[in-house]
Amino acid sequence: MTQQPTEQPTQRSPERPLTDTATAGPSAGPRRRWSALDVWTTVGPLAVFIALFVLVVSLRPAFLGGGGLAIVATQATAILLVALGQGMVLHVGSIDLSNAANALFCAIVLAQALGSFGGGAIVLVLVIGTVIGVLNGVLVAFFQVPSFALTLGTLGILQAAGLIVSDRTTVYAEDTSLLTPMFGTAMAGLATAFWIGVVLAVALWAMLRFTVPGQSLTAVGLNETGALFSGVRTRAAKISAFAISGLLASIAGIMIIAQAGSASSTGLGSDLLLPGITAAIVGGTAITGGITNPVNIVFGALTVTLIPIGAAALGMPSEAQSLVYGLVIIVAVALTISRRRVGIVK
Amino acid sequence: STTTGAGAGGTGGSQAPIANEDLVLVASVINTTNPYMASMIEGAQALGEKLGVEVQIVDSAGSSQTEISKIQAILAQGKKVALMVNTVASSDAPTIVNAVKQAGGYVVIWWNKPDSLEPWDVGNNFVAFQKYSGVESGQCTGRALAESLGGKGNVIGLAGVEDSTTSQTRVAGFEDALKAYPDIKLLEVQSANWDPQQGLSVTQSLLTKYPNQVNGIWAADDAMIIGATNAAKNAGLYNDIKFVSDGLYPPVVDMMSEPNSPIVGETFHRGFMAAAIGLYTAYLAATGEIDPATLPEEKRDSLFKLACVTPTDFQDYTKWDGDVDAWIDTLIENGPWDTEPTPLVGQGPEKLPGT
């Protein structure tokens, strides 16, 4: 009934010093290498974007010469800003369905106010966007309503507000000179506005990685109860995530005016919601919360923008483009989602 | 006519004429499944075939963002572009015009643009803006509805997307026409977003809101009237209500063909005509056959003729659908501004009645 081999270690085991874990037993060894998975989690979104871009360019070389990347960057700017905000809300495990409507509402207000208030209008819009975000956050945190349903409601209200403020027509900003440098100037061939988005992404990344509030956001996303029992201000964390989402939405609204000089309820920026969420997820954000890399959202936004542009540049039949869009998005996400919590994918 | 002012090389003609093989005709439509949009695509392709120039279709999928991105992507392909775009929202126009101008292409905009953006302020690259008068459409069908009711009764209206100028002008024309009929009461105008499904459910709700009161239904276009007529059929009221709308889509032609059809008024214009006229105008500018700078303003901000269709003469218009190619031939022969049944009739921007 007893086995031979098992008795052997008994002789020496009790004498083995307690700290001797490196030689035997379930020890990972204190210094772990980066696994291939970790590397892919970090560079996946970039790699997917580059692969798609190279594919388009190799089939249609003129796309590169014609400033294809610049076009993609310009068109990705608003999506990127909305996606960054969405990423922060997803990071705490919630969702903000109203942030795209918030962006458009801000754009409409800005178009109305820019002529009379100039720079003041921009500040006004930043405040409005943030306040809307804070309101969302407060309702979610204090009334304990699911963010999905709540922000769906806010979305409806903001849409109606946009129609009322714009008087159901297109509002043309009287003087956009303040904003022309956004898309009028470029760095490394890409519009300044896009670089602003990149800088914000890096700032958010640094916030999440190196600061105490950032750590709180992550803790709330990973395990809100655990965070609460560690004295983390979980409500404040949620409210700040929604506030950031609102702030970034208002910046997206500003970029819409910078790009189009006008705004209307059905015009530019009226359909940022799904691309924004998609960009965040293609950028490796986990919808379950706690895993977000804002820098990768930049590549997520570029990828989401590139797919329809690339399809058009390749001259794909228009009836098939929607099919292609759907499939490529699925493949891109299959390649980039965090596999850290594989097994429970919902 | 001005059609053959070949190589006039006027003052604004900053660019050399472009050869057919360096050119690509691009038609940008809001979606590919609305029958009107499908007709636009058909017209663009037929014209391209006739002219021997490559055609690309941009499907905006209802999104300004997609529209602008895809147009820019095509501009980035390298070839020179002659573009006809049915803008998703009027605010897209400046961005598209600027992009085309930068790429040295030529653009004609259909249906939507801001009133303040005039082609002659931009230059030759923004060749023209074209549309059918919305006010006229609304007046025409409004009058037909009121007449069919004998100047007495209750009507409801279905508008398109809230902030669409096309819908707004048509509604304004409709309301204006009703002023002449004091005994016609406009119960309500609701938006159904150009969507047949929403046309159905909004009509359904309004019919129950005003039980046995609705005598007539006006819709800003035929997609919504398809929903409205079905709602009436479902409610068993189809033959008790009069319908009018804009576009004379083939399904509506079929309904009008039935004996005692309750469809009492329509307007006729076609997507393929709009697309071909717009694209051909851009093509002429690109190839240097016309010099936009020398054109009169009515040819650069244009209103085309829209036919008021009655239950007695609607058959006259079905002939155009039968042979698109033959119509394209007459277009090339007569030029964009003089082709039946939609010659140029006036200059924009369109004024709302009473203003």
Add this chain to the structure above:
Amino acid sequence: MANPVTREPSEQSVSTGRRTRPHHRFEVRSLGEVGALAVLIIVFFAINPSTFLSIGNIRTILDQAATPLIVGVGATLVVLMGAIDLSVEGVMGAAGMAFILTTENSRGSVDLGPLSFVVGIAMGAALGVAAGLIHTRLKVPSFIVTLGFWFVGLGIATVLFGTETIPLLPDGGIKAWPNETFLGLPHSFWLAVLVIAVGWVVTRFTRLGRFTYAIGDSEEVARSNGVGVARTKLYVFAVAGACTGLAGILATLRLGAGAPTVGGGVLFLTVAAVVIGGTSLGGGRGGVLRTTLGVFMLTVLTNGLILSGVDSSIQSGVSGAVLIVAIIFAAWPHRSRLRIVK
């Protein structure tokens, strides 16, 4: 989705003694949602005493609710597993087009008779299976897979629609069926009732339904309890696709014409109805009957606003505000500092 999870773990997980609450016979546990629906009905009845509760309007509401109710049954099953199905609009378009092109229509493509219903439902189920396979095999979140399938479905519908004229159903016959009445109520509603009944029986009495709840509570624990998680998920996505396909057929019948966008607006309506009904997006809690309540709240709201003559441009705002008030109202009794709602 976005994992907006509603869970109440900690209150219950503590050893707070042997105070086992009595079991709940009825699925509609808290009457918050019922109350909210009642309030809506009373308010609209007060504003429109002559029309709102007229038999005609009741028929209208029931008819308009039919499509989202049918979609809602499938959507509830998916959400109960903690997943989400965003593909409904595309799948409805694809199924509706597949149906109309195989039944008697003005294009005269083919006429398979009653088989065309099978074709439409099969189209929906097939898209559901495909989405389910990608979700379970490649472990792509359902949010993204189904978002992708929204576009795939639309793409299929668009290709089927082609460039020919719009296919129409001939008057009478099957087209008239949804609006004919049985016991005074429209057939479309009875169809929805049938689907809801089947959905309810499935969730209460069958292994598939109970496994759905199990997966929603915890996929890991469900697996260790012997639940075939991947297989169950696949079945649920297939069932959801079939429901959506049926809804696409019904919408096509009501419209009398084939249109790729026949499902327009149904997604937000059903997802909102599922959530408002009280089914948690985190999974495991809620049920088909709750979604039915949610659908009626939203349908009554839309209908009531139109009847009350609210300007169409602010309708979305009013429904948004009502939605917020309703969910706060429903969530109020459950507030507790330790309750996690996402």
Add this chain to the structure above:
Amino acid sequence: MTRSTSRRTAAANARPAAGSVDGAPPPALRLTRITKTFGPITAVKNLSLTVERNQVVGVIGENGAGKSTLLKILSGLHEPTSGVMEVAGRPVQFRRPQDAVAAGFGVVHQEQSLLSNLSVAENLAMNALSSTDNATRFGWYRWRQLNREAAETLARVGAAIDPRAIVGDLSFVDRQMVEIARALRVDEQTHATPLVILDEPTSVLERNETAILEREIANLKSVGSVIFVSHRLDEVRRICDRIVVMRHGEVVADRPTGDVTEDDLFKLMIGHAAKADKRSDAGRTVGAQNLVEVRGLTRRGEYRDVSFAVRPGRCLVIVGALGSGRESLARTVFGAEPFDRGEIRYRGDVVSSWSTVRATRNGMAYVPAERRTEGMVGGFSSTENITLARTGARPRFVLNRAGQKKLAREWFQRLDVRPDDIKLSLQRFSGGNQQKVVMAKWLQSDRLRVLILDHPLRGLDPGAAETVNDQIRIARDAGTAVILLADTLEEALDMGDDILVMRDGDVTARFDLSVDTPTTLDLLERMV
């Protein structure tokens, strides 16, 4: 119960081998050189083990020794990396949990594995659903029958639980009883000889439940075999026929119970002898002022009119059976649950709008019983967990990563956390090591004033328990006030300075251990 018809491979394999060699029946289970690795971690290494029929085998070992991993392999949750598994002489491969059930294996996992949104009856039937159980045949639920069968099963373990109750509404202990009932039920559900596998089933149980379990194990022995894991060495010795000791994934000893003493076992597991009990008050600083004072505190449905006070350097132990309300009371003091009447004073001042955030900032700490869901953030590394608590009045804005790592390393060493990888996410650690990290999270703070501990030793091996207890003493001696909800009465008498006894929400007795010397029996009398 019905005949089983469509068993899967494993079940087919599980039938006794035709004609045993020498007439003696083959062992119920034989493992040969089983190895299980997780990436770089080897959790079970070359393990060979035999379980005879009608035998109860105890498996002990320190936290992380690989016990749970072994049991997960036996229950079909993990496939071994290599090695052979034989059931009744036939080689088997469990690919899914159902395979294990079909082979007659009933399991209680260390982590509770019930579905909290389903009813008790359903949970009891869950793992048998793949079979043709009458109550759920063809995937159709016959609730009445399901409920009746569940009631029978529950009666067997003496649990008065409504089969229709939703599991999430049950107390922790009731849920554990459901788990045990489900594992024991395996002999009704299958026709293979049952092998019941229990992974620390008693760590959350009180005396009488443990007694019932012991009785059931004795009954089972006559029909099948049992593998029993526990950190309570006395219990293991009482229940088991044979004891297997694991260390670092290997079997280091396999002895008949009669051959070993508790001290031997301790030594085999931990590598050194148990330290003598040291209840000494030398060097202890006891404050004069009450740090936390509770007056007339009432929370409806939980506890009534509770008053007590703790001073710095003193330990208050609250004892009570199930439903005494002590857990809720502890959470109220930490600001996690509200109260209806009465007041809490902290350093003399009545607290208003008390919350976990304010409590933490004021130097309060709380170690919850539900480690995984409440005590830690599993996705974070140990370093992040240790530095997560916002104990400072005004925390810094920028994380001091180098400082955090230093702190984590220091505490890893101090508490002997293994594996020694401060970057590994905490959910990968074994329960005992997780608990050490949770303790470190609070102990590292130099502002620590009040330490509230809810069953801090739950699931810890004797060595780890000793480490944690030492740390509690060190903190107390340094002037921290401790409020402890102990696992056992012995622990209460060992650690406490004051003891508060609660029953059904009321305080039934108080003892000051410097004056009174109550026995465990005295306490028990007032608890039940």
